[in-house]
Amino acid sequence: MAAGAGLFIANELTGALHLHFLYIAPVLFVLCTLVLIVASLTSPAPEAQAVAPYVWTRRFFDAETRELASLPFYQNYRWQSLGLLILAALVVGWFW
Secondary structure (H helix, E strand, O other): OHHHHHHHHHHHHOOOOOOOHHHHHHHHHHHHHHHHHHHHHHOOOOOHHHHHHHOOOHHHHHHHHHHHHOOOHHHOHHHHHHHHHHHHHHHHHHHO
C-alpha cells in the first residue's frame, strides 16, 4: 500500500518519476515479491500444525468431491467454473 501510494505521489503528483502508468503494476509486483521473499527468508518457519489447515491435500480434495457429488450441477462450483471458462472461450473466439 505504501509503495503504491509512494509511486503515485512520485509519478503523478510531483512528476519526479516519468513512468507510464502501465509500468507501475510490474514495478509494484517485483517490489512486493522481493519484500515477500526477504520476509519469508528472515523469519522463522511456522509450526507444521499451525499451517496444516491452509495446506491443500489430496484427502481434502477427495472429501470435497464426495460432498459436491450430492449437489445439483448448478450448485457445484466446479461445474460453474467450467461453464465460465467455456463462456469466456466462446466470447474470445467470437471476437478473434
